Structure formats: C-alpha cells, structure tokens
Amino acid sequence: MSATPDTHPTDAAASRPVAAATPHSTNPVVRKTIISGLSIHMQMSSVAGAPIAYLLGDVADNSPIQVPEGVSLVNVGADLWEENFSPWCAPRVFAKGPNFGDGAQKTLDTLINQVIPWAESELTESPAYRVLVGYSLAGLFSLWTGVSQQVACGCQPGTATTPQLSGPGAPYVDASVATFQRIGAVSGSFWFPGLLDYVDQQLRGGVVGLTHAYLSLGDREARTPNPQIMHVRENAELLASRLESAGITSMFELNRGNHFQNVEGRIQKALDWLVK
Numbered sequence: 621m622s623a624t625p626d627t628h629p630t631d632a633a634a635s636r637p638v639a640a641a642t643p644h645s646t647n648p649v650v651r652k653t654i655i656s657g658l659s660i661h662m663q664m665s666s667v668a669g670a671p672i673a674y675l676l677g678d679v680a681d682n683s684p685i686q687v688p689e690g691v692s693l694v695n696v697g698a699d700l701w702e703e704n705f706s707p708w709c710a711p712r713v714f715a716k717g718p719n720f721g722d723g724a725q726k727t728l729d730t731l732i733n734q735v736i737p738w739a740e741s742e743l744t745e746s747p748a749y750r751v752l753v754g755y756s757l758a759g760l761f762s763l764w765t766g767v768s769q770q771v772a773c774g775c776q777p778g779t780a781t782t783p784q785l786s787g788p789g790a791p792y793v794d795a796s797v798a799t800f801q802r803i804g805a806v807s808g809s810f811w812f813p814g815l816l817d818y819v820d821q822q823l824r825g826g827v828v829g830l831t832h833a834y835l836s837l838g839d840r841e842a843r844t845p846n847p848q849i850m851h852v853r854e855n856a857e858l859l860a861s862r863l864e865s866a867g868i869t870s871m872f873e874l875n876r877g878n879h880f881q882n883v884e885g886r887i888q889k890a891l892d893w894l895v896k
Contacts, residue, residue: 655738656730659697662739665690669745671895674731674800675887676705676754676761685888691895692747694739698727698758705754705761710813713848720812724761732799749831751894752800755887756879759808760815763859766803767822769829798829804890805835807879810855811848819859823866833863834890836873838881 649664664670672692675685687693698704703721710720740747754762809815822828835856842853853874860872871893875886 649742651739653738655734657699658727658730658735660694660735660739661697662692662694664692664694664739664743668743669748671749671751672740672747673751673753673891673895674735675891676752676758685884685891687891688895694735696731696735701757705757706812707761707764707818708814713811713846724764727761728765736799749801750799751802751804751891753804753806753834753887753890753894754808755806755883757809759805760810760812762800762803763805763808763810763833763835764815764818765800766798766830766833767819767828767863769798769800770822770826771798771829801830802832802894803830803834804887804894805833806886806890807837807841807875807883808835808856809852810835810837810859811850811852813848816855816858819862823862828866828868830863830868832894833860833868833870834873834893835860835871836875836886836890838875838877838879838886840878843878 649666650662651664652659652661654660664672667690670690670692672694673687674694674696676696676698700723702718703723704727705724706720706722707724708720708722712719736750752762752765754760837853837856842850844850857872860870864870873889873893875882875889
C-alpha cells in the first residue's frame, strides 16, 4: 500500500466526475444506450478477451481519461447518486443535502442482469477480468460491490452453484466467480455509516471475490468540522489494510487537494493501477 501525494494537482469544477475514456484499441466498437435509467457509452476493444473497465459517473463522449490498448471501457451514468449508489438508508450529512437511500442493490442488479449482457453481447471471448471504478459516493458503491461478492471456497469458474445472499445489503451473485474482480474507490465516501462493520462482516464471512482494490483520497478531505466526514482518511487506511490482510492486492493513495480537485487525474491513476 502507498500514501504518496500527487505532485501536479489541478482543479476540477464539478463535484461529480465526467466518466468517459478513449481507448486506443484498433477499430473499437462504439455503442450508446439507456438501460433502466442508466446512460451507457461503451468503447470495446477489438482484442479478444480484453479486460473491461466499467466506470461510474456522468457520461461524456470526450474526456482526457484514457485506457490502454487492449482494454475496453463502459461508462455508466446515473442520476440521484444518494439513492442509486447508497447501499442502505442513512441520514444526510449536509444541511441542504438529501438523505441516503438504499438503491445500490437495484443499481447492481441492473449492471449484472442488463448492462453487462448488453455491453458484452458481441464479444467472442469472455473478458480476462472486469474492473469497477467510481468517484465519491460511486466509489463507495464500487467498494460495497467488491466486498459483497462472496465466492464458494474451492469452486472454479464455470462450476454450477446456486447464487446466494451473503448478509444484509449484499447482492445476489454467482458463488463460483465474482462479476468484478478489481475495484477502484476514488475519493470514496469511506465515512459512510456502517461501512467499516459491513466490510469486516463480509471479509469474515467467506472468500471475497476480489483480486485488486484501489482506494484514494485527497489529503485535505479529512480537514472538515463535519464530525462524520472528518474520519474519512482514518477509515480509508483501515479499509485498505483489512483488504490487504484478506489476501486482496490493495493500494491506498493520498493525493493533494480536497474532494473536488483533479477528479479526472485521480480516476486516471486508479484505472492505470487496476489494469496494469
């Protein structure tokens, strides 16, 4: 794990990141659609078996974020983040902000049962692995998804098993192999109530189907009088350590700036680490 700051911060005007990229693969397949309220913009590599990165956020066709040749990218845009990316209900943390809903399960079901089948319908081979990356509350969703994917000990991909629910708020998944093997929680909402206990519960409950986890924060994100958010860095470091102890290759990276700085640069760093 690492906590080395950025050396070249830049400002980002929006609190919610643009989630798009331009892969350099030869003749990528580009398609767009809307599925159950989620805006999908995909650029699929022509390389057979290419890894696929699913990037959560606001979708835009033109972005400086890039993925390497031989990696496909599917951008997933969603509205009402406090509802769609929150795993369980929680009170608001800002006076004028909304309360948090419990729509993460519905969002994940849509990803697994509708978005992934549509995006990967024309592939000749299954992807080598799938990556899920989100910023802020979408980063919380990525982490929650990753640790909720329990896999059966001793099972190999392709083994017939029964999907199961592993704890409160956990998604139904194929018990033989996780849908997303690598996750990125960039400037994630690691302060979210109940998150530490839930991750501990999942790690104790069985074999989590993650191989890699990337967590990051800005070095000024914990400098707040808000009594809930002020523990965000402490929580992030604890989470990264516990994931590593569970056998998941993990990285915690500390960037310069507050929550809204260098958003695209931080996403780029996460993708670069997760697909290297």
